[in-house]
Amino acid sequence: MKKLEYFDLLSPEPIRLDGVGLIRSPTLRDISKLRYRYRQYSEYMRILQIDMDLYLSTLEQETREQWDQLGNLIGIYDILIQNQELRELLLQAFSFFICGAVEYLPDEKIFLVSEVTASSDSQTKGVIQSSNYDELRSMILQMNYLISDDSEPPSYASEKARKIGERIRKLKRQTSKHRYADRNMNLGNLISSLAAQHHSLNIHNIWDITVFQFYDQFYKQNYINTIDIRAMNYAYWGGEFSPSDWFRDLHDTD
Numbered sequence: 001m002k003k004l005e006y007f008d009l010l011s012p013e014p015i016r017l018d019g020v021g022l023i024r025s026p027t028l029r030d031i032s033k034l035r036y037r038y039r040q041y042s043e044y045m046r047i048l049q050i051d052m053d054l055y056l057s058t059l060e061q062e063t064r065e066q067w068d069q070l071g072n073l074i075g076i077y078d079i080l081i082q083n084q085e086l087r088e089l090l091l092q093a094f095s096f097f098i099c100g101a102v103e104y105l106p107d108e109k110i111f112l113v114s115e116v117t118a119s120s121d122s123q124t125k126g127v128i129q130s131s132n133y134d135e136l137r138s139m140i141l142q143m144n145y146l147i148s149d150d151s152e153p154p155s156y157a158s159e160k161a162r163k164i165g166e167r168i169r170k171l172k173r174q175t176s177k178h179r180y181a182d183r184n185m186n187l188g189n190l191i192s193s194l195a196a197q198h199h200s201l202n203i204h205n206i207w208d209i210t211v212f213q214f215y216d217q218f219y220k221q222n223y224i225n226t227i228d229i230r231a232m233n234y235a236y237w238g239g240e241f242s243p244s245d246w247f248r249d250l251h252d253t254d
Helices: 006-010 030-034 037-049 052-056 060-070 076-080 083-097 130-143 159-178 187-197 210-236 243-247
Strands: 014-017 019-022 102-103 108-117 124-127
Touching: 006 210, 014 130, 019 108, 019 130, 030 037, 030 130, 030 187, 030 210, 037 083, 037 130, 052 076, 076 083, 076 130, 083 102, 083 130, 124 130, 187 210
Parallel strands: none
Antiparallel strands: 014 019, 102 108, 108 124
């Protein structure tokens, strides 16, 4: 799947997916306005994380072999929409992340996206179907800072830089995998922690940043804390230290 640009992910503006419409990264306030708040948001993210490999891993060996024989004839989208409960959950998730009205058309087995134009007099139509679902799913996950484990590790200028980079990389994987299970990685705890330590974000204004911006700042703050400790060690003991380490591109450690 296409990796989105870091600038676009940081921006509060929606990103357009051709053939579908504008996709947004919700703010923390948007999540807090959901009926069941973080629990409901977590359900949206969980269903979007289901891919064919994850689905097949839940099947018995004989059934998996039968699916393998079908090749690419059936995708995860086709499986999910056959279940009414999962189909309804997808509809809710799309309605939350996509700018516009979303409805399911059972005869065509597609989700129709109606986007009102600036003039408010006409609408453009987008379609979510099996052929573009994986791209849409990947886009939403990226915009909500859920990362993949299959990316290549970056190169580092020194051994100390590599250790710090690997520490951040490990922390990101832990957050991605255990965002809903580990109490330390629970969004509520992370909001409280970042608001208490950040120079400008506080418990009042933090709700207006997007989910991607939040996790970006969380990892950046964690990295700067590490750099500050290294700077103190360098001041006392000397050794290896670069004053430019504080603005290292952490996004490449995904």
